[in-house]
Amino acid sequence: MIKIRKLLILLWAVTSLQAQSPMKPIYLDNSQPVEKRVEDALSRMTLEEKVAMCHAQSKFSSHGVPRLGIPEIWMSDGPHGVREEIEWDSWGAAKWTNDSCTAFPALTCLAATFNPDLAHAYGVAIGEEARYRRKDILLGPGVNIYRTPLNGRNFEYMGEDPYLAARLSVPYIKGVQQSGVAACVKHFALNNQEMWRGHINVELSDRALYEIYLPAFKAAVEEGGVWSIMGSYNKFRGQHCCHNDLLLNKILKGEWNFDGVVVTDWGGAHNTQEAALNGLDIEMGSYTNGLSSMSVFTYEDYYLAKPFLKLLKSGEVPVSVLDDKVRRILRMTFRTSMMGERPYGSFVNETHSLAARRVAEEGIVLLKNDKQFLPVQAGKYKKIAVIGENATRSMTEGGGSSTLKVKYEVSPLEGLQQVYGAANVVYSKGYSTGPSVYGRVIAPKENQQKLFDEAVKTAREAEIVFFVGGLNKNHEQDCEAGDRTSYNLPFGQDDLIREILKVNKNLVVVLVSGNAVAMPWLKEVPAVMQAWYLGSESGNALAGVISGTVNPSGKLPFTFGQKLTDYGAHAFDKLSYPGDSINQYYKEDILVGYRWFDTKKVKPLFPFGYGLSYTTFEYGKISADKKVYAATDVVKVSFTLKNTGTMDGAEAVQIYASQPKASVIRPAKELKAFKKIFLKAGETQTVNLDIKVSDLAYFNDKTHQWTVEPGDFVLSNAASAGDVKSAVKIQVMP
Ligand code: GLC
Numbered sequence: 106m107i108k109i110r111k112l113l114i115l116l117w118a119v120t121s122l123q124a125q126s127p128m129k130p131i132y133l134d135n136s137q138p139v140e141k142r143v144e145d146a147l148s149r150m151t152l153e154e155k156v157a158m159c160h161a162q163s164k165f166s167s168h169g170v171p172r173l174g175i176p177e178i179w180m181s182d183g184p185h186g187v188r189e190e191i192e193w194d195s196w197g198a199a200k201w202t203n204d205s206c207t208a209f210p211a212l213t214c215l216a217a218t219f220n221p222d223l224a225h226a227y228g229v230a231i232g233e234e235a236r237y238r239r240k241d242i243l244l245g246p247g248v249n250i251y252r253t254p255l256n257g258r259n260f261e262y263m264g265e266d267p268y269l270a271a272r273l274s275v276p277y278i279k280g281v282q283q284s285g286v287a288a289c290v291k292h293f294a295l296n297n298q299e300m301w302r303g304h305i306n307v308e309l310s311d312r313a314l315y316e317i318y319l320p321a322f323k324a325a326v327e328e329g330g331v332w333s334i335m336g337s338y339n340k341f342r343g344q345h346c347c348h349n350d351l352l353l354n355k356i357l358k359g360e361w362n363f364d365g366v367v368v369t370d371w372g373g374a375h376n377t378q379e380a381a382l383n384g385l386d387i388e389m390g391s392y393t394n395g396l397s398s399m400s401v402f403t404y405e406d407y408y409l410a411k412p413f414l415k416l417l418k419s420g421e422v423p424v425s426v427l428d429d430k431v432r433r434i435l436r437m438t439f440r441t442s443m444m445g446e447r448p449y450g451s452f453v454n455e456t457h458s459l460a461a462r463r464v465a466e467e468g469i470v471l472l473k474n475d476k477q478f479l480p481v482q483a484g485k486y487k488k489i490a491v492i493g494e495n496a497t498r499s500m501t502e503g504g505g506s507s508t509l510k511v512k513y514e515v516s517p518l519e520g521l522q523q524v525y526g527a528a529n530v531v532y533s534k535g536y537s538t539g540p541s542v543y544g545r546v547i548a549p550k551e552n553q554q555k556l557f558d559e560a561v562k563t564a565r566e567a568e569i570v571f572f573v574g575g576l577n578k579n580h581e582q583d584c585e586a587g588d589r590t591s592y593n594l595p596f597g598q599d600d601l602i603r604e605i606l607k608v609n610k611n612l613v614v615v616l617v618s619g620n621a622v623a624m625p626w627l628k629e630v631p632a633v634m635q636a637w638y639l640g641s642e643s644g645n646a647l648a649g650v651i652s653g654t655v656n657p658s659g660k661l662p663f664t665f666g667q668k669l670t671d672y673g674a675h676a677f678d679k680l681s682y683p684g685d686s687i688n689q690y691y692k693e694d695i696l697v698g699y700r701w702f703d704t705k706k707v708k709p710l711f712p713f714g715y716g717l718s719y720t721t722f723e724y725g726k727i728s729a730d731k732k733v734y735a736a737t738d739v740v741k742v743s744f745t746l747k748n749t750g751t752m753d754g755a756e757a758v759q760i761y762a763s764q765p766k767a768s769v770i771r772p773a774k775e776l777k778a779f780k781k782i783f784l785k786a787g788e789t790q791t792v793n794l795d796i797k798v799s800d801l802a803y804f805n806d807k808t809h810q811w812t813v814e815p816g817d818f819v820l821s822n823a824a825s826a827g828d829v830k831s832a833v834k835i836q837v838m839p
Contacts, residue, residue, distance in 0.1 A: 209641075334363065582595065733837075
């Protein structure tokens with residue numbers, strides 16, 4: 106009897122609840138299409154609620170609509186890991202105790218892997234960490250082109266070639282976004298130096314813009330489906346990029362049909378009228394420098410806050426302009442925080458550490474290895490010297506907004522001690538550089554001569570020396586808000602390397618950096634390795650490569666010139682770099698990186714795409730499936746690759762295209778395909794790669810069209826831009 110009574114009560118409760126509860130509004134119904142949810146939410150919002158969504162409410166968040174249950178949008182740096190929590194209204198750390206992350210290698214290292222699969226794994230891992238930290242936008246990847254080796258932020262980007270940057274940023278973005286977190290490709294566009302970054306006006310040709318500086322962003326939008334993009338601080342053709350009509354309205358939202366959100370860089374907005382009308386959607390960090398300076402204005406004083414509301418109420422700006430912004434923001438919200446079945450993410454786990462380690466191991470570039478000096482087997486030496494501050498200095502902190510608070514970071518010294526036995530390793534710092542502080546160089550306290558002399562003594566008494574130097578994340582090194590002031594290795598390292606060589610020829614130089622440097626000692630040093638900022642797994646990856654448990658396969662994503670003036674950006678006058686503090690002219694035009702070195706026949710120290718292995722590879726002659734192609738065809742090239750050594754390894758093969766008799770200037774050759782081939786010792790594979798004829802086009806700035814000029818083209822297979830193996834001529838019909 107009681108059971109029946111209970112059942113009847115339950116039945117009554119359920120039916121009365123159903124009778125009361127109204128239909129779920131469309132915008133809250135995950136089963137509804139996003140666009141329907143967008144329109145429904147928009148229709149319910151007031152003018153003030155819409156305007157609020159278009160600007161910050163705190164250092165790293167923008168308004169939601171509390172009344173409707175639409176969440177705030179939380180953003181976080183950066184491209185290499187999820188930054189620690191920042192205070193609501195300062196640049197200071199919130200000092201949480203649960204936000205120490207996994208540090209992934211810098212994006213130059215990812216680029217050096219030439220491995221899109223790894224780029225995807227990287228994006229998945231960092232996206233899971235951003236999701237777990239409840240972030241809706243991850244402020245990365247950075248894809249600005251490496252135009253000058255002095256740019257303080259090159260370490261955050263993917264090198265000098267737009268095709269390489271595009272092929273690696275697309276899978277990274279897809280990986281991030283599969284966790285329901287928006288990637289935010291940056292800095293759009295032409296932020297290729299830090300000097301005067303807040304206002305320098307960049308002038309360049311349409312060809313250079315479309316052929317060099319836009320392709321990675323275009324791929325991020327059209328292939329990566331990126332949900333947000335960050336405007337850059339600088340100006341382009343007289344307008345700030347954060348509200349630049351040509352870049353944002355005409356190219357990004359017009360030609361590329363971008364349906365996501367344009368966010369300013371922090372402090373990148375400067376004008377309400379332009380911010381309203383020129384394609385900006387969310388204004389962040391106004392009246393600050395994006396790193397340390399604090400605003401004296403409230404968030405309601407932002408350009409897209411009260412001043413914008415005033416223009417809307419007066420009718421000077423139509424509400425349709427506001428609605429377009431809010432539609433984009435709502436669309437991103439329904440793709441992230443309000444998506445159905447949003448993943449939960451995860452934070453600092455073995456999978457993420459493995460991803461970080463794989464990128465680090467595959468990104469390290471072996472530049473020189475005379476007489477197979479490397480690898481050095483564990484147990485071979487009992488007296489090993491490790492010298493250099495970069496063997497122990499944390500490289501996950503500093504560098505600007507990409508700075509990280511990490512759960513762990515294995516230093517190069519620790520990694521080498523683990524492999525060779527701590528008892529067999531003696532460390533000397535050799536030089537010291539002081540703490541990493543934004544915008545300032547702090548003199549180190551230690552006695553440099555004493556460090557120098559101790560290091561030489563340690564080297565003299567050792568059987569082998571690992572010098573771990575390079576740059577660091579200090580101001581005027583690899584750091585935001587400043588450029589390097591010299592192309593040389595800083596902190597007296599060249600002298601120290603020379604002195605070490607005098608007492609011990611068995612010297613391996615390991616450069617930890619995100620930029621090229623001069624190497625006056627190169628001829629005397631038997632082995633040189635370019636090790637990037639490798640993240641939490643630095644020491645494990647580096648020691649793995651040095652000891653031979655990992656066969657290096659990284660290749661340079663940018664050219665190492667002999668000297669600074671070998672670079673196109675530095676082959677002209679100051680107006681080319683850094684500009685006259687107001688304007689800057691990219692005088693090398695489309696000839697950036699190897700495009701300059703090859704076309705102008707300037708011999709580099711190490712070419713783009715260069716990297717050695719502990720094994721050797723033999724390339725077969727390249728062939729194409731046809732002789733003559735139409736503009737809509739795909740060229741199928743093929744060649745064999747053999748691992749002719751005794752160690753399993755991987756080789757990033759490259760295909761370059763050239764058009765010897767073009768009617769316009771074209772670079773000597775351009776990268777149009779690459780693939781990382783893994784081969785066991787003695788194994789041969791046939792490599793098949795497709796190149797769309799349309800990818801052989803140049804940007805015709807007279808017709809504003811990509812144009813494939815009929816005629817002969819040459820396709821080459823190569824181990825680097827400086828090591829072409831063979832070529833095949835094809836013809837494109839009119
Ligand atoms: C910084 C950087 C940008 C970063 C943003 C937030 O100034 O330029 O890359 O994401 O501000 O820290």
